[in-house]
Amino acid sequence: MDWILFLYPEARNLGIYANRPVRGGQARSVHATGRALDIGADLPLLKKLIGDIYTARDLFQVEEIHDYIGAWIPTEGYGAGYRCDRDRGGLLAGWKVYDRPTIGRGGSWTHIELAPTFSDDPELVDQTFTAILEAVAHQASTKKKKTKTGQS
Numbered sequence: 001m002d003w004i005l006f007l008y009p010e011a012r013n014l015g016i017y018a019n020r021p022v023r024g025g026q027a028r029s030v031h032a033t034g035r036a037l038d039i040g041a042d043l044p045l046l047k048k049l050i051g052d053i054y055t056a057r058d059l060f061q062v063e064e065i066h067d068y069i070g071a072w073i074p075t076e077g078y079g080a081g082y083r084c085d086r087d088r089g090g091l092l093a094g095w096k097v098y099d100r101p102t103i104g105r106g107g108s109w110t111h112i113e114l115a116p117t118f119s120d121d122p123e124l125v126d127q128t129f130t131a132i133l134e135a136v137a138h139q140a141s142t143k144k145k146k147t148k149t150g151q152s
């Protein structure tokens with residue numbers, strides 16, 4: 001979560017650890033395991049955030065993403081969700097637009113679940129984000145060089 005807020009300073013941490021049952025249910029929430037994040041953002045940022053996390057889903061070992069308000073995919077009022085167990089590659093792999101209440105009512109935030117092998121390994125988390133920042137920095141410097149050569 002620290003890394004997410006560093007990369008997206010306008011996003012809000014809506015909670016990570018909470019030993020609570022799912023809203024209106026008996027089952028323990030994944031938040032009780034400490035591997036679920038709720039991140040709040042306005043619509044454009046939420047769209048970017050969900051897109052970025054979805055793109056990097058293999059790196060972060062993402063198991064689920066909830067898009068409650070159709071920030072990323074147009075929905076029919078019940079939101080949309082990504083689940084790694086229905087991700088078989090291809091466009092929008094793993095996503096499903098729900099036609100009935102499935103992920104509960106949400107708002108302008110996203111709920112993300114990471115595999116324990118990722119979330120329980122702080123070193124791996126740091127390594128992954130460091131690699132992403134290096135890749136972004138490298139892209140930026142390559143672009144600059146290209147622009148320069150283009151001008152000369």
Ligand SMILES: [Zn+2]
Binds near residue numbers: 031036037038111112
């Ligand atoms: Zn949540």
